[in-house]
Amino acid sequence: MLEFLESITGVPTPLLFGQLLLGLINGAFYAMLSLGLAVIFGLLNIINFTHGAQFMMGAFVAWMLLNWLGLGYWWALLLAPLIVGATGVIIERTMISRLYKLDHLYGLLLTFGIGLMIEGVFRNEFGSSGLPYRIPAELQGAWDLGFMFMPIYRGWVVLFALICCLATWLVIEKTRLGAYLRAATENAALVQAFGVNVPRMITLTYGAGVALAALAGVLAAPIYSVNPQMGTNLIIVVFAVVVIGGMGSILGSVLTGFGLGIIEGLTKVYWPEASATVIFVIMAIVLLTRPAGLFGRA
Amino acid sequence: MIQASRRSILAAGAALGVAPLSRARAQANTVRIGVLTDMSGTYRDNTGPTSVAATREAAAEFGASHGFAVEVIEADHQNRPDVGSNIARQWYDQGVDLIVDVPTSSVGLAVNQIAREKNKAYINVGSATADMTGPACSPNTIHWAYDTYMLAKSTGGAMVRAGGDSWFFITADYAFGHALERDNAAFVRAAGGRVLGQVRTPFPGTTDFSSFLVQAAAARPKVIGLANAGADTANCVKQAAEFGITRRGIKLAALLLFVNDVQGIGLQTAQGLVCTESFYWNMNDKTRAWTQRVVRRTPTNYPNMIHAGCYSATLHFLKTVAAMGVAAAKASGVDVVNRMKAAPSDDELFGRATIRADGRRLIPSYLFEVKSPAESSGPWDFYKLLQTTPAEEAFRPLAEGNCPLVRT
Numbered sequence: 012m013l014e015f016l017e018s019i020t021g022v023p024t025p026l027l028f029g030q031l032l033l034g035l036i037n038g039a040f041y042a043m044l045s046l047g048l049a050v051i052f053g054l055l056n057i058i059n060f061t062h063g064a065q066f067m068m069g070a071f072v073a074w075m076l077l078n079w080l081g082l083g084y085w086w087a088l089l090l091a092p093l094i095v096g097a098t099g100v101i102i103e104r105t106m107i108s109r110l111y112k113l114d115h116l117y118g119l120l121l122t123f124g125i126g127l128m129i130e131g132v133f134r135n136e137f138g139s140s141g142l143p144y145r146i147p148a149e150l151q152g153a154w155d156l157g158f159m160f161m162p163i164y165r166g167w168v169v170l171f172a173l174i175c176c177l178a179t180w181l182v183i184e185k186t187r188l189g190a191y192l193r194a195a196t197e198n199a200a201l202v203q204a205f206g207v208n209v210p211r212m213i214t215l216t217y218g219a220g221v222a223l224a225a226l227a228g229v230l231a232a233p234i235y236s237v238n239p240q241m242g243t244n245l246i247i248v249v250f251a252v253v254v255i256g257g258m259g260s261i262l263g264s265v266l267t268g269f270g271l272g273i274i275e276g277l278t279k280v281y282w283p284e285a286s287a288t289v290i291f292v293i294m295a296i297v298l299l300t301r302p303a304g305l306f307g308r309a
Numbered sequence: 310m311i312q313a314s315r316r317s318i319l320a321a322g323a324a325l326g327v328a329p330l331s332r333a334r335a336q337a338n339t340v341r342i343g344v345l346t347d348m349s350g351t352y353r354d355n356t357g358p359t360s361v362a363a364t365r366e367a368a369a370e371f372g373a374s375h376g377f378a379v380e381v382i383e384a385d386h387q388n389r390p391d392v393g394s395n396i397a398r399q400w401y402d403q404g405v406d407l408i409v410d411v412p413t414s415s416v417g418l419a420v421n422q423i424a425r426e427k428n429k430a431y432i433n434v435g436s437a438t439a440d441m442t443g444p445a446c447s448p449n450t451i452h453w454a455y456d457t458y459m460l461a462k463s464t465g466g467a468m469v470r471a472g473g474d475s476w477f478f479i480t481a482d483y484a485f486g487h488a489l490e491r492d493n494a495a496f497v498r499a500a501g502g503r504v505l506g507q508v509r510t511p512f513p514g515t516t517d518f519s520s521f522l523v524q525a526a527a528a529r530p531k532v533i534g535l536a537n538a539g540a541d542t543a544n545c546v547k548q549a550a551e552f553g554i555t556r557r558g559i560k561l562a563a564l565l566l567f568v569n570d571v572q573g574i575g576l577q578t579a580q581g582l583v584c585t586e587s588f589y590w591n592m593n594d595k596t597r598a599w600t601q602r603v604v605r606r607t608p609t610n611y612p613n614m615i616h617a618g619c620y621s622a623t624l625h626f627l628k629t630v631a632a633m634g635v636a637a638a639k640a641s642g643v644d645v646v647n648r649m650k651a652a653p654s655d656d657e658l659f660g661r662a663t664i665r666a667d668g669r670r671l672i673p674s675y676l677f678e679v680k681s682p683a684e685s686s687g688p689w690d691f692y693k694l695l696q697t698t699p700a701e702e703a704f705r706p707l708a709e710g711n712c713p714l715v716r717t
Binding site: 023026029030033034036037131134137138139140141142143145146153159160162164165234235236238240241244245247248276279280283284285286287288 | 349350351352353354355357482508509510511513514515516517519520521523524527539540543544547548551552553567569570572573574575577578609610
């Protein structure tokens with residue numbers, strides 16, 4: 012079987028397994044980020060272009076907690092999403108909330124502008140070449156899986172991302188709060204008439220979506236260069252993931268995130284030059300055949 | 310109402326018409342230097358505000374006692390050739406006498422063309438491509454601080470001599486990465502080594518290099534050559550450590566690494582890397598004293614060879630202008646560059662250095678190893694010197710560059 016696989020793919024099987032695994036790990040980041048975007052779009056109808064900057068802020072807050080307050084990775088995992096989420100709440104209350112009655116385009120432009128400004132401030136303050144952040148001592152080292160060395164930290168990232176995605180899905184699909192959220196998405200005025208404070212719920216949802224981005228940022232800090240541009244590269248891919256999965260579909264964005272991570276990983280073996288493009292090719296095909304996305308409702 | 314607004318428009322138009330004239334009169338005795346650089350992108354720390362600071366430092370040290378004023382202006386080319394070309398054109402048309410720095414090879418080569426068209430002076434410090442003094446060489450251009458050939462010869466050559474005779478390249482998929490890989494592969498082969506393969510990574514847009522690193526390690530080379538720069542290199546080094554590649558005895562060669570990149574990666578991860586620069590702030594008393602003067606302007610970023618190059622280039626340019634007279638210097642960029650080539654440059658950072666007919670300035674290159682955290686005595690103390698390549702051997706021989714200026 013293994014020889015057969017090797018003969019049709021032209022790549023040694025162990026290498027192929029390794030690449031599938033690496034694709035899955037990258038998919039975990041895509042899933043975490045697209046999840047936040049999907050939650051925000053689902054309820055607020057805002058395409059949150061600040062998401063990349065908020066991912067970057069998560070990583071920077073982790074660095075600040077360590078270097079200014081001496082609080083390590085585990086604290087950052089808890090505190091960075093809260094801090095960045097709080098800034099999200101402020102942004103929603105003071106700016107985004109004024110745009111709900113207008114076309115999508117205004118929200119897109121506003122959040123895009125805010126993202127650029129946040130990145131500019133961080134670039135002025137911290138420069139462009141990045142900051143060092145180490146893998147926590149408990150997660151250093153690697154497992155020898157036979158076909159590749161699997162860093163323990165990457166295993167942790169996949170596990171943690173899966174738990175986050177599952178928890179978010181459970182909250183939205185299986186709890187009373189989630190039921191309110193979904194109801195408000197369908198008809199906000201009616202839900203408000205039942206005595207639910209919809210504006211506050213919307214604010215907190217935006218905060219939660221932002222917190223998810225920041226959480227992904229903390230996860231990324233030990234393995235990617237922590238610099239002000241780190242969100243820009245990733246976020247364009249993540250938007251493609253959301254579009255392919257279907258705007259606003261929670262499960263769709265998670266599954267597509269992992270799936271596209273794997274496809275991208277395989278492209279890196281067979282045609283590395285195209286690995287940054289493949290996701291957009293898939294996006295084009297999906298939009299032509301299923302305009303609402305793979306899991307979206309038209 | 311309508312009349313009033315018409316009148317104000319006329320008045321404004323008249324003012325606009327007069328302004329350039331009066332400015333032009335004031336300009337006759339002002340030498341203007343434009344620093345065209347990356348102020349907002351991935352190369353901001355390697356070039357950017359610190360290049361501007363170093364250029365201003367040179368202008369300040371040169372002083373106003375030579376009968377003309379010096380003005381330094383700056384702009385962000387956003388790493389885009391179209392944006393860079395537009396600014397260069399505008400600057401030269403508005404009386405800028407020298408454009409300096411211009412990192413990112415694609416932008417650097419575009420401005421090279423415009424300087425020639427407008428017959429103005431151009432000193433490229435920030436771009437790496439050795440084509441600047443090869444097929445693209447120009448009588449208006451000097452390439453000041455480093456190039457891909459010099460990096461390849463120093464870093465690549467030293468690693469092959471140290472036993473690293475089989476290589477795999479991870480290459481940024483654009484002009485700069487290809488040139489760096491090409492020049493390095495040539496040295497590896499010339500020294501009897503083998504190139505086992507290469508993988509071309511999309512630029513920009515690649516964050517995760519683990520897949521490429523695992524592919525490279527699977528070919529079992531002794532050295533993985535990183536033909537990229539900035540955040541790409543930082544990500545590669547970080548992730549190679551994570552995947553235990555360096556612990557398995559495979560060496561990493563960062564073919565273009567600046568002191569600022571080391572700051573970003575952190576010594577813990579970067580220790581043991583070898584890299585090449587033509588300047589290091591902590592080399593001697595003169596470089597340290599100069600660095601203190603520049604760091605006053607950019608306290609969070611120390612100068613590298615590009616920043617030192619901008620300083621040294623500006624100083625040599627201003628000395629040349631003073632020697633030939635402002636009017637003559639403004640009349641022809643080729644004349645200025647010829648005068649700059651005729652007399653060696655001489656400053657505290659690089660010492661005396663000659664400039665070749667193809668525009669290549671000849672200076673020694675230094676091979677450094679990144680210190681371990683224990684060896685480092687303080688902030689930004691990152692390098693120990695392994696080896697010096699003398700000026701006359703550091704760069705591609707004149708005859709091998711295919712520069713049209715040389716053949717005639």
